[in-house]
Amino acid sequence: MIEKELVIIGGGPAGLSAAKVASEAGMKVALFERSFSLGGQLIKQTHKFFGSESQYARVRGIEIADILINETRKHDVEIFLNATVVGLYKDNIITVYQDEKYFKVKAKAIIIATGASEKFLAFENNDLPGIYGAGAVQTLMNIHGVLPGKEVVMVGSGNIGLIVSYQLIQAGVKVKALVEAAGHIGGYLVHASKLRRLGVDIITNTTVKRAVGNGKLERIVTVKLDDKWQEIEGSEEVIECDALCISVGLSPLHQLLSMGNANMLYVNELGGLVPIKTCDYETSIPHVYACGDVTGIEEASSAMVEGKIAGLMAAKHLGFIHPNYDSLEAELNQQLCVLRQGPCGEKIRCGLKKVGEIYD
Amino acid sequence: MIEKTGAATIELVKSKFPDKHVLVRPKAIIECYKEIPCNPCETSCPFDAIYIGSDINQIPRIDFNKCTGCGICAQACPGLAIMVAMIKDGKAYFKIPYELLPLPIVGERWSAANRYGDVLDKPCLIENVKKTKDRTTIVTVSIEQPYLYEFATIGSKL
Numbered sequence: 001m002i003e004k005e006l007v008i009i010g011g012g013p014a015g016l017s018a019a020k021v022a023s024e025a026g027m028k029v030a031l032f033e034r035s036f037s038l039g040g041q042l043i044k045q046t047h048k049f050f051g052s053e054s055q056y057a058r059v060r061g062i063e064i065a066d067i068l069i070n071e072t073r074k075h076d077v078e079i080f081l082n083a084t085v086v087g088l089y090k091d092n093i094i095t096v097y098q099d100e101k102y103f104k105v106k107a108k109a110i111i112i113a114t115g116a117s118e119k120f121l122a123f124e125n126n127d128l129p130g131i132y133g134a135g136a137v138q139t140l141m142n143i144h145g146v147l148p149g150k151e152v153v154m155v156g157s158g159n160i161g162l163i164v165s166y167q168l169i170q171a172g173v174k175v176k177a178l179v180e181a182a183g184h185i186g187g188y189l190v191h192a193s194k195l196r197r198l199g200v201d202i203i204t205n206t207t208v209k210r211a212v213g214n215g216k217l218e219r220i221v222t223v224k225l226d227d228k229w230q231e232i233e234g235s236e237e238v239i240e241c242d243a244l245c246i247s248v249g250l251s252p253l254h255q256l257l258s259m260g261n262a263n264m265l266y267v268n269e270l271g272g273l274v275p276i277k278t279c280d281y282e283t284s285i286p287h288v289y290a291c292g293d294v295t296g297i298e299e300a301s302s303a304m305v306e307g308k309i310a311g312l313m314a315a316k317h318l319g320f321i322h323p324n325y326d327s328l329e330a331e332l333n334q335q336l337c338v339l340r341q342g343p344c345g346e347k348i349r350c351g352l353k354k355v356g357e358i359y360d
Numbered sequence: 361m362i363e364k365t366g367a368a369t370i371e372l373v374k375s376k377f378p379d380k381h382v383l384v385r386p387k388a389i390i391e392c393y394k395e396i397p398c399n400p401c402e403t404s405c406p407f408d409a410i411y412i413g414s415d416i417n418q419i420p421r422i423d424f425n426k427c428t429g430c431g432i433c434a435q436a437c438p439g440l441a442i443m444v445a446m447i448k449d450g451k452a453y454f455k456i457p458y459e460l461l462p463l464p465i466v467g468e469r470w471s472a473a474n475r476y477g478d479v480l481d482k483p484c485l486i487e488n489v490k491k492t493k494d495r496t497t498i499v500t501v502s503i504e505q506p507y508l509y510e511f512a513t514i515g516s517k518l
């Protein structure tokens with residue numbers, strides 16, 4: 001069995017940030033990423049990010065990925081690509097699947113930063129070709145350069161739905177409408193305004209009832225919802241489109257943690273099943289830490305800060321004290337407070353409270 | 361309403377404009393109506409004209425006395441929520457951030473759209489196109505002054 005000091009699972013903003021800080025503290029880090037490249041969600045984000053300078057605000061997501069990847073390279077982190085971690089067992093042992101082979105790795109500490117997966121929506125014919133998740137559309141368009149269709153309807157007005165709609169327009173696709181079940185837009189209004197002035201109809205209190213098409217999507221039928229989210233009879237409308245993009249939220253990729261028997265809790269505000277953790281980001285399994293979207297759906301800005309804290313703490317508990325430990329710890333916690341302070345942070349604050357973190 | 365439609369009402373828009381006589385010089389119009397954790401507008405302004413403060417969730421406030429209309433914030437804002445407006449010789453001039461292709465060319469006439477995406481009755485004239493390293497192009501356009509509070513972006517080439 002291979003032995004490593006610190007194993008990081010997931011090479012998104014959280015995992016990369018953890019790798020940097022833990023290496024700075026003197027640990028030998030091995031990072032496992034199931035995809036063919038590092039960066040996680042960031043490599044699909046062509047828009048400028050929010051936040052403040054310390055989280056690379058106004059830099060495009062894909063460029064933030066480059067910055068983080070270069071920093072990791074500087075630190076001599078051992079990187080395994082196309083390497084999916086498929087098991088987490090007792091005594092901090094993981095199984096990795098790479099090149100059609102399985103191998104086991106034993107680690108002194110493990111940081112889980114596996115991110116999230118997309119939720120889907122139940123409606124009639126939701127398996128017709130032409131119906132995609134927003135993540136799949138981004139992968140097709142921004143990584144492989146393939147358009148999902150000519151005329152798209154987006155479902156869901158959270159930031160992801162709004163941003164992917166904008167990217168579709170940039171790619172030359174017509175976004176015919178954006179439908180939202182709630183009574184108001186979920187994401188940042190600045191993103192919504194950007195779409196609206198380009199002529200995208202934003203329709204609230206509405207959902208998709210059924211998809212129609214012969215072998216592929218040709219149109220959808222929408223229906224209005226009342227305040228209790230019940231369908232209003234007779235309010236059906238038809239929208240012609242050859243692609244439908246579903247963006248109704250993400251849920252944490254908790255499987256490894258569940259498999260390792262970590263204490264978990266279902267927290268709606270955080271997107272699903274999340275690990276209970278200490279303020280050092282340690283789960284109920286000793287020396288197994290978790291950070292980023294896998295501990296609650298949030299933003300890359302907070303995922304980076306959480307990753308740094310997890311790296312700092314995983315190292316500290318094994319006796320590797322970062323040269324700037326004290327100032328870093330205080331500064332990182334302060335950054336999280338600021339990011340989560342406003343009305344947009346209310347949901348996450350409320351969710352984190354349920355797993356024992358207080359931001360008041 | 362903006363929470364439902366994504367479009368600011370005329371009253372809301374006007375609340376972000378200075379008095380017309382101030383617009384003889386170019387000024388930044390910051391249409392950021394909701395508290396979000398974001399502050400590049402403040403940190404990018406070389407003249408300290410925008411204030412958010414240490415709680416980056418606060419809504420940006422502008423000091424029109426300090427604003428020179430340089431447009432740096434309009435290029436920095438990740439929400440594309442800032443434009444620069446000016447009135448000159450009966451025309452309204454705007455510098456807007458633009459991230460679509462094809463880019464307009466100076467001298468072309470383009471349709472203009474309001475905040476709902478409706479095409480305005482009058483077209484606008486492309487006055488300047490400034491490509492930038494970060495790939496948000498700043499386009500300067502002019503349109504008749506009555507459209508001052510309505511103009512939001514350019515549509516397509518006429």
Ligand SMILES: Cc1cc2nc3c(=O)[nH]c(=O)nc-3n(C[C@H](O)[C@H](O)[C@H](O)COP(=O)(O)OP(=O)(O)OC[C@H]3O[C@@H](n4cnc5c(N)ncnc54)[C@H](O)[C@@H]3O)c2cc1C
Pocket residue numbers: 009010011012013014015032033034035038039040041042045048049050051083084085086113114115116138159160161163164253256291292293294298299300301302303
């Ligand atoms: C369209 C869109 C727009 C966004 N816009 C913004 C924005 O403007 N600002 C912002 O701050 N945030 C934004 N985000 C959110 C941001 O991308 C995420 O919050 C962030 O990427 C989470 O980071 P992470 O490292 O926790 O997870 P991820 O980025 O999801 O990375 C997880 C990584 O783990 C890997 N992995 C998963 N399971 C395994 C396994 N078993 N073995 C090995 N590897 C595994 C995955 O392949 C992935 O690379 C946006 C997201 C989307 C989808």
Ligand code: SF4
Pocket residue numbers: 387388404405406407408409410422426427428429430431432433434444
């Ligand atoms: S236009 Fe220039 S001076 Fe005015 S607020 Fe923006 S950056 Fe500052």
Ligand code: SF4
Pocket residue numbers: 190390391392398399400401402420436437438439440441442
């Ligand atoms: S940079 Fe733009 S989106 Fe961010 S706070 Fe300033 S105006 Fe709002």
